[in-house]
Amino acid sequence: xxxxxxxxxxxxxxxxxxxxxxxxxxxxxxxxxxxxxxxxxxxxxxxxxxxxxxxxxxxxxxxxxxxxxxxxxxxxxxxxxxxxxxxxxxxxxxxxxxxxxxxxxxxxxxxxxxxxxxxxxxxxxxxxxxxxxxxxxxxxxxxxxxxxxxxxxxxxxxxxxxxxxxxxxxxxxxxxxxxxxxxxxxxxxxxxxxxxxxxxxxxxxxxxxxxxxxxxxxxxxxxxxxxxxxxxxxxxxxxxxxxxxxxxxxxxxxxxxxxxxxxxxxxxxxxxxxxxxxxxxxxxxxxxxxxxxxxxxxxxxxxxxxxxxxxxxxxxxxxxxxxxxxxxxxxxxxxxxxxxxxxxxxxxxxxxxxxxxxxxxxxxxxxxxxxxxxxxxxxxxxxxxxxxxxxxxxxxxxxxxxxxxxxxxxxxxxxxxxxxxxxxxxxxxxxxxxxxxxxxxxxxxxxxxxxxxxxxxxxxxxxxxxxxxxxxxxxxxxxxxxxxxxxxxxxxxxxxxxxxxxxxxxxxxxxxxxxxxxxxxxxxxxxxxxxxxxxxxxx
Amino acid sequence: xxxxxxxxxxxxxxxxxxxxxxxxxxxxxxxxxxxxxxxxxxxxxxxxxxxxxxxxxxxxxxxxxxxxxxxxxxxxxxxxxxxxxxxxxxxxxxxxxxxxxxxxxxxxxxxxxxxxxxxxxxxxxxxxxxxxxxxxxxxxxxxxxxxxxxxxxxxxxxxxxxxxxxxxxxxxxxxxxxxxxxxxxxxxxxxxxxxxxxxxxxxxxxxxxxxxxxxxxxxxxxxxxxxxxxxxxxxxxxxxxxxxxxxxxxxxxxxxxxxxxxxxxxxxxxxxxxxxxxxxxxxxxxxxxxxxxxxxxxxxxxxxxxxxxxxxxxxxxxxxxxxxxxxxxxxxxxxxxxxxxxxxxxxxxxxxxxxxxxxxxxxxxxxxxxxxxxxxxxxxxxxxxxxxxxxxxxxxxxxxxxxxxxxxxxxxxxxxxxxxxxxxxx
Numbered sequence: 001x002x003x004x005x006x007x008x009x010x011x012x013x014x015x016x017x018x019x020x021x022x023x024x025x026x027x028x029x030x031x032x033x034x035x036x037x038x039x040x041x042x043x044x045x046x047x048x049x050x051x052x053x054x055x056x057x058x059x060x061x062x063x064x065x066x067x068x069x070x071x072x073x074x075x076x077x078x079x080x081x082x083x084x085x086x087x088x089x090x091x092x093x094x095x096x097x098x099x100x101x102x103x104x105x106x107x108x109x110x111x112x113x114x115x116x117x118x119x120x121x122x123x124x125x126x127x128x129x130x131x132x133x134x135x136x137x138x139x140x141x142x143x144x145x146x147x148x149x150x151x152x153x154x155x156x157x158x159x160x161x162x163x164x165x166x167x168x169x170x171x172x173x174x175x176x177x178x179x180x181x182x183x184x185x186x187x188x189x190x191x192x193x194x195x196x197x198x199x200x201x202x203x204x205x206x207x208x209x210x211x212x213x214x215x216x217x218x219x220x221x222x223x224x225x226x227x228x229x230x231x232x233x234x235x236x237x238x239x240x241x242x243x244x245x246x247x248x249x250x251x252x253x254x255x256x257x258x259x260x261x262x263x264x265x266x267x268x269x270x271x272x273x274x275x276x277x278x279x280x281x282x283x284x285x286x287x288x289x290x291x292x293x294x295x296x297x298x299x300x301x302x303x304x305x306x307x308x309x310x311x312x313x314x315x316x317x318x319x320x321x322x323x324x325x326x327x328x329x330x331x332x333x334x335x336x337x338x339x340x341x342x343x344x345x346x347x348x349x350x351x352x353x354x355x356x357x358x359x360x361x362x363x364x365x366x367x368x369x370x371x372x373x374x375x376x377x378x379x380x381x382x383x384x385x386x387x388x389x390x391x392x393x394x395x396x397x398x399x400x401x402x403x404x405x406x407x408x409x410x411x412x413x414x415x416x417x418x419x420x421x422x423x424x425x426x427x428x429x430x431x432x433x434x435x436x437x438x439x440x441x442x443x444x445x446x447x448x449x450x451x452x453x454x455x456x457x458x459x460x461x462x463x464x465x466x467x468x469x470x471x472x473x474x475x476x477x478x479x480x481x482x483x484x485x486x487x488x489x490x491x492x493x494x495x496x497x498x499x500x501x502x503x504x505x506x507x508x509x510x511x512x513x514x515x516x517x518x519x520x521x522x523x524x525x526x527x528x529x530x531x532x533x534x535x536x537x538x539x
Numbered sequence: 540x541x542x543x544x545x546x547x548x549x550x551x552x553x554x555x556x557x558x559x560x561x562x563x564x565x566x567x568x569x570x571x572x573x574x575x576x577x578x579x580x581x582x583x584x585x586x587x588x589x590x591x592x593x594x595x596x597x598x599x600x601x602x603x604x605x606x607x608x609x610x611x612x613x614x615x616x617x618x619x620x621x622x623x624x625x626x627x628x629x630x631x632x633x634x635x636x637x638x639x640x641x642x643x644x645x646x647x648x649x650x651x652x653x654x655x656x657x658x659x660x661x662x663x664x665x666x667x668x669x670x671x672x673x674x675x676x677x678x679x680x681x682x683x684x685x686x687x688x689x690x691x692x693x694x695x696x697x698x699x700x701x702x703x704x705x706x707x708x709x710x711x712x713x714x715x716x717x718x719x720x721x722x723x724x725x726x727x728x729x730x731x732x733x734x735x736x737x738x739x740x741x742x743x744x745x746x747x748x749x750x751x752x753x754x755x756x757x758x759x760x761x762x763x764x765x766x767x768x769x770x771x772x773x774x775x776x777x778x779x780x781x782x783x784x785x786x787x788x789x790x791x792x793x794x795x796x797x798x799x800x801x802x803x804x805x806x807x808x809x810x811x812x813x814x815x816x817x818x819x820x821x822x823x824x825x826x827x828x829x830x831x832x833x834x835x836x837x838x839x840x841x842x843x844x845x846x847x848x849x850x851x852x853x854x855x856x857x858x859x860x861x862x863x864x865x866x867x868x869x870x871x872x873x874x875x876x877x878x879x880x881x882x883x884x885x886x887x888x889x890x891x892x893x894x895x896x897x898x899x900x901x902x903x904x905x906x907x908x909x910x911x912x913x914x915x916x917x918x919x920x921x922x923x924x925x926x927x928x929x930x931x932x933x934x935x936x937x938x939x940x941x942x943x944x945x946x947x948x949x950x951x952x953x954x955x956x957x958x959x960x961x962x963x964x965x
Contacts, residue, residue, distance in 0.1 A: 051544055058544075077544045084547065087554040102601055104562030107555040108656040138548055199561065207602055353618020362617060430619040432628070435611035440627035446619055459615040470604050495610030503602035 027403040029069035035330050036063065042334040049142040057146045058153070060332045064323045065154040069399060072157040073172060074131040077149065081138050085125065086110050088135060092302070093125050095133065096179045098186040098294070100202050126152035128160040128305075130172035143340035146333070150323045155316025162407045163311070165304035175301060177224035182294040185231075189287050201288055204507035205274065205295035210469055212274030212296035213303045231293075235286035238279065269473040269488065272296075273508075276474045282483065283513030292511070307410040307465055314368015315406050321345055321369070351427065362459075367427070371414070374423050375405055385421055411463035419459065421452045431458040436494070467492050475519070484515035484535075491522050502531050509533045563662065569594050570658065574666040579808055582844050583794075583818050583830065586667070589660045593653040689780045698777025707776035715774060720764050727760045790825040790879040790911075792818060793865050796847065797886035799836040799856045806918040810885035811848055813916050813950050817883050825879065831868060835861035837891075841868065858890045858925060862901045869909060880910045887919040888926050895924040899932055907936055915941040916950065 043056055054077065065072070080088070090107035091097035127133040134152040136145050160166050190198045205212070270276045274296040278289050305312065320341075328338045351366040352358040375393065378386045379401050382394035393401055405418060423429075430446040431454065445451030445458070461467055475488035487508065489497055497520060509516040513535065520529035563570060573592045581588075606612075622628075658666070694707055734753045737746055794814045796807070821828050832847035833839050839860040842850070865882065873880060890898070907913060913936075915929055920943065929941050944950050 051546075054544055078547045079544065080547045084554070090555045090558060099557045099561060101558065101561035101565045104555060104558030104560070105599060105654075107558060108562065109654070112656060136544075195561070195564070199565070203601070210603060351617055353620070354616035355618070359618075362615070427617040428619040429615050429617055430622055431613050431615045433611065433613045434630075436609045437611070439630070441630055443622045443624055443626040443628065444613060446622060446624050448624070451624060455615060458613045461613070462615055468606075470606055472604055489604075491610065492606070493611045495612060496607045498605045498607035500600070500602035501604060501607075504604050507602070 027069065027400050027407070029399055029403075030397045032069075032399060033067040035067070035326075038331050042332055042337075045142055045334045045337045047141045047143075049140070049145050053142055054136070054145050054149075057142070058149050060327055061146065061150050061154060061323055064327055065150075065158075065319070068319075068323070069403065070154050070158040070319065071161055072132065072154060073129075073161055075153045075157060076131040076133045077153065078133060078135050079138060080135050082114070085135065085137055086114065088125050094127065094179055095176065096183055098179075098183045098202075099190075100206075101199065102206065124148040124152040126156045127175075128156075128166065128170055128172055128301075129175050132157040132160065132172070141340065143337040144344065146324065146337065147320055147341050147344060150320035151316045154323065155319040156312060158319070159308075159312050159315045159406060162403070163304070163308060164408055165307060165410055169304050170301050174224070178227065178297065181224055181227055182298070185294065186291060189291065193287070198291070200510065201291055202295065204510045205292055207504045207507040208273050208511070209295060209299045211472060212272060212292075212299045214272055214275070214300060215303075215466075231290055235290060238289055239286050264476040265479050266474060266477070269475055271471075271473045273472070273474055273487070274299075277511045280477075281512050284511070304410075307412070307463075310364040310368040310371070310411045310463065311406065311409065311414050312368070313364045314370075314372050317345070317348060317365050317369040318372035318402075353428070370423055370426065371418055372402060372405070374420050375402055375418055378420065383422075389420060390418075412460050412465075415463060416456065416460035419456045421447075421449075424452055424455050429455050429459065431455050470495075470497055472518075482515060482535075484517060485512045486517045486519065489518060489520040489529075491520060491528070494522055496520065496529065502533070505531055505533045506536075510536050563658075566592075566594055566599070569598070571666055571669070574658070574663060577663075578667060578812065578815065583811070583815050586815050586819065587660055587664060587822075590658045590663050591655055592658050593655050596654050599654050688783055690783050692779045692781040694776040695779040696773070696776060698779070702777040702780075704776045704778050708770070708774050711776060712770045712774040715771065716767055716769070720767050723760050723763050727757060727764070730757050730760070789827045789829070789877060790821055790881060791829040791831060791873045792821055792881045792883065793831045793833060793868075794847065795833050795835070795861045795865065795882065795884040795886075797836070797856055797858070797889070798834045798850065798852050799854055799889065800852075801856075801887050801889050802918075806887055807848055809918045809944060809947060809950070810916065812947050813885055813914075813944070814883055816950055817881065817914065821881060829873070829878075831865075833861050833864055833868075835864075839864040855891055856886075856889050857894050858886065859894050859897045859901055862898060862906060866901070866905050866909075875909050882906065882910050882913040884913070884915045885918060886915075886925065888917045888921065888923045889919075890923065890925040892924050895928040898925065899928040902929075902932060902939070903936070907932075907939060910938065912938045912940070915939075917941070917943045918945070919943075920945060 043060070044053065046053075058075075058077065062075075086107055088095065089110050090103045092103075097103065124137070125135045132153065134148065134157070136148055140148065160170075160172060166172075186198060186202075266276065266280075274292055277284070278292045278296065281289075281292075284292070324333065324338070324341050327333050333341075349363070349366040349369050351363045376398045378390050378393045379396055379398035382390070387394045405414065409417060424447045428447055430451070431444045433442040433444040435442070445454035447455065471490045471492060472487055473490075474485065476486040478484045478486070485508070487505075497518075501518065505516055505518055508518075515535045516533045518531040519527045522528045570592055574590065577590045578586065694704060730753050734750065734757070737750050737753070792814075796802070796810055798807075802810075818828070818830070830844070832842050832844055834842055834847055834850075834852075835856070835858065836852050836854040837857045837860065841864065861884070869875070869880060902913065917926060922943075926941075926943075929939075932939050933941055942949065942952055
C-alpha cells in the first residue's frame with residue numbers, strides 16, 4: 001500500500017498490512033501477573049479423565065498462561081482415539097488433506113511400529129489454525145491431558161500466533177478451508193482425468209515440494225470462496241500466458257540474433273521451481289497447474305515449521321514445564337499429577353550422547369527447552385560470563401526477553417543469538433569437520449573458550465534450511481531449440497547431490513514436458529556434474 | 540478462551556482408508572506376487588487370513604533432492620567425552636561420517652530394510668479372487684456368510700400389516716382398556732351403589748339434588764369410559780421375523796491328485812488353487828468340512844496336506860487306484876446319509892491307457908451316485924484317453940464337471956455349472 005494515497009488519519013479503519021502482520025505489537029508485560037487465591041485442595045487426579053476434569057484443568061492452565069502474557073488463538077480441544085491419531089499422522093498432521101498413496105504408506109508404517117510397540121504415539125498434535133486445534137488422545141491419563149493442554153494449547157499455540165515466520169507466511173484462519181478445497185479439487189480431478197494421471201502428477205510435485213517455497217515474498221491471504229472464484233480466472237489467464245514465451249514472431253530481427261544467445265529465460269534464476277512450472281511449463285493443462293499450485297501452497301504452509309523446530313518445541317516444552325510447576329507451587333496440582341508430568345517431561349528432553357544407541361542427532365525438545373530456560377537464568381542470575389556474552393540480557397526482566405526470543409527468530413538465528421557457553425558445556429557440544437579431501441575426520445572445536453563461537457556458528461548453520469537442502473534453481477530454458485530446461489545446483493561446500501537426483505529429474509521432466517538438464521556447479525563456478533533426462537514420451 | 544472440547548472419537552474413523560487403497564493399487568504387482576506366494580505356502584484351510592507383505596524399501600521411496608556423501612561438512616554433536624580440538628578420528632566405515640546430520644532425511648548408512656505391512660483378510664481374498672478371475676456375483680457370494688433363513692422371533696410393535704398378530708393386539712388392547720378405565724369403573728360402581736341406596740323416586744329436595752348430582756357424575760364417567768378406544772395404535776403387535784443362518788450340515792471333500800513324475804510344481808500349484816476354490820465354496824455352505832487327500836501314481840495313498848502338495852514321486856499312473864481308495868474311504872468313514880460328498884480331481888491327463896475306461900465305470904457306477912459333485916481339472920493341454928473317457932461322462936452326468944486349465948484364471952469356469960442355479964443346497 002502506498003502511504004501517499006492514504007493519509008495517516010485514516011489509521012484506525014485501515015486493514016492490517018503485511019507490515020502489521022510481521023511486526024506484532026510490542027510485548028509490554030514486564031513481570032508475571034500475581035497469582036489468584038490459593039485453592040483449598042488440588043484438583044482431583046484420578047488416572048481416568050472426564051470432560052469436566054479436562055475443563056477444570058484447562059481453566060487453571062489458561063489462567064496461568066494469561067499471567068505470563070501468552071497470547072493465543074482460541075483453543076479447540078478434540079478428543080480422539082489412537083487410530084485417529086495415526087490418521088492424523090498420515091495426513092501430515094492435518095485434519096483434512098487430499099488423498100495420495102504416500103499418506104497411506106505413512107499410515108501403514110506408523111500403524112505397524114505402533115502395534116509392535118516400537119513407537120509411542122505423540123501425545124499431541126496441534127494444528128496451526130484459528131481456532132487452534134489440539135488433539136487429546138483418549139488413552140492419556142488426566143495428568144497427561146494437563147501436560148498436553150499446557151504444551152500444545154498454550155505453548156505451541158502462542159508460538160504460532162507470535163513468531164514472525166508464522167505471522168508472515170501462514171494464515172491460520174484459512175488453512176483448513178484451503179485443504180478442504182484442495183481435497184475436493186483433487187478428488188474431482190481424479191474422477192475426471194483418472195487416478196493414475198493425478199497420482200503421477202502429485203508424485204512429481206511432491207518430489208519438488210521443498211522447491212515450491214517462496215522464501216522472500218508473502219503469499220496472499222485468501223478465503224475459500226475467493227480461492228474458488230480466482231482459480232477459475234487464473235487458469236484461463238495462465239493458459240493464455242504460457243504461449244507467450246513461445247511466441248514465434250520475431251520482434252526485432254536485427255537485434256535478436258546476438259541477444260538471444262546471451263539472454264537466458266528466466267532472466268534471473270528462479271528458486272521456486274514449482275511456481276515457475278505453474279506459470280511457465282508449456283504443456284500443463286489448467287487443472288494440472290492448479291494441482292501444482294496446491295502442492296506448492298501446502299509446502300509453503302509448512303515452511304515456517306521446518307525452520308523453527310527447536311524454537312517451537314523448546315517454547316512449548318518450556319511453558320508446559322513452567323506453567324505446571326507454577327500451578328503445583330500454588331497448590332492446584334496434586335503430587336501424583338506432578339510426578340507423572342515430570343516423568344514424561346524428563347523423557348521428552350532426554351538427549352542421548354553421540355555414540356549412544358538411541359542417538360539420532362540433537363533432540364530439538366532438549367535443546368530448545370534448555371535454551372529458553374537458560375535465557376531465563378541469564379536474566380535472573382547472570383554470571384560474569386553471561387554479562388560478557390549477553391550484556392543486553394543479563395539482569396533484565398526475563399518475561400519480555402523470552403517473548404522477544406520467541407517472536408523474532410528462527411532456529412538458525414535463535415541459536416546464533418542465544419546459545420550460551422554454559423549450554424555448550426552442559427551439552428558437551430563439539431563439532432566434527434568431515435572433508436572429503438582429508439583422510440581423517442577433524443574435531444574442529446569443543447566446549448572450551450576458544451571453541452564456543454565456532455560451535456555456536458556451526459550449530460546455527462546446521463539449522464539453516466538453505467544449507468540443509470541443496471540449492472537448486474531454474475537456470476535456463478532453451479527457447480530457440482528443443483525447449484529443454486536447465487536446472488543449476490550450486491554446491492554448498494562442494495557437497496554433491498545424492499543418488500536420487502536422477503529420479504527427481506525424471507519428475508521434473510514430467511512436469512516440464514520437455515528434456516531437462518541439471519548441472520552441478522562447485523565453489524569455483526565450474527560445472528562438475530551433469531545429468532540429462534530426455535523429454536517424457538507423450539501419452 | 541476455550542471454545543469447547545469436542546469428542547471426535549466416534550467420528551471419522553478410518554479416514555486414511557482412501558490413502559491405503561491408493562497405496563495398494565500402486566503396489567498391486569508386488570502385493571499380487573506376495574499373495575500368490577502365500578497361497579502356495581498355506582494350507583487349504585488357512586487361506587482366509589491376512590498376510591504380511593514385504594516391499595523393498597527402495598521401491599517405495601519418494602525421491603527428493605538431497606546432499607550426497609562427499610564434499611566438506613561440519614556437524615555438531617552432543618556428549619563429547621574425550622576429544623579435544625584438533626583430534627583426528629578414523630573415518631567410520633560405510634560412509635555416514637560420524638553420525639548423521641540433523642537435516643538429513645534418512646540415514647543412508649543403514650541397510651535396506653523391507654517395508655512390511657499387513658494385508659487384511661478381506662484385501663487378501665480380494666487379491667486371490669482377482670487372480671482367479673471370479674465374477675462379481677460369485678465374489679459376493681463367497682464373501683458373505685451362507686444362506687439365511689427367516690425365522691420367527693417373538694413380536695414387535697412395528698411391522699407391515701401383513702404381519703399383524705390379531706390375537707396379540709387384541710389381548711394388549713383388553714389389558715389397556717382395563718388398566719386405563721379401572722379407576723373410573725370403580726368410581727362408577729360406587730356411585731351406582733349410592734344411587735341405588737337413594738332409591739329411584741321420593742325423598743325431599745336434598746335427596747333429589749343428590750340423585751341429580753350422582754346421575755350427572757355417572758353420565759360423565761360413562762362418557763369417559765366410552766372414550767377409551769377399543770383398539771389403539773399402541774396395541775398393535777406384529778409378528779417379528781429374524782434372519783438366521785441356515786443350519787448347516789457336514790461335508791467331506793476329497794482331493795485327488797496325480798503325483799507321478801509328469802506333474803511338476805507349476806501344475807501342482809494350479810491344482811492347489813483349484814482345491815482351494817472348491818474348499819472356499821464349500822465353507823460357505825457347510826459348517827464342518829473334512830478334507831481327505833488322496834495322491835496316486837500307480838497306487839493310491841491317503842496322505843496329509845503337506846505330503847499331498849510337496850512330496851514328489853515318480854512312476855506310471857493308474858488313476859482308478861485313487862477312485863477305488865476314495866470309495867473305500869467313503870464306505871468306511873463317511874456314510875452317505877450323514878455327509879455331503881464332494882470330489883475334486885486334478886491330473887495332467889496321463890493314464891495307463893487300459894485304466895481310463897475303468898475310471899469312467901467306477902465313477903458312473905459307484906462314485907457319482909454318492910457324490911453331490913465331482914470336478915475334474917486337467918492341468919495339461921493335450922487330450923489323452925482319460926479326457927476322452929471323462930468327456931463321455933459329462934453329457935450324461937449333470938453333477939460332473941471337467942475343464943482343461945493352463946492358467947489360474949481358467950479354474951473358475953469349472954464351478955460355474957455347479958453354482959449356477961442357486962448355490963449348493965445342503
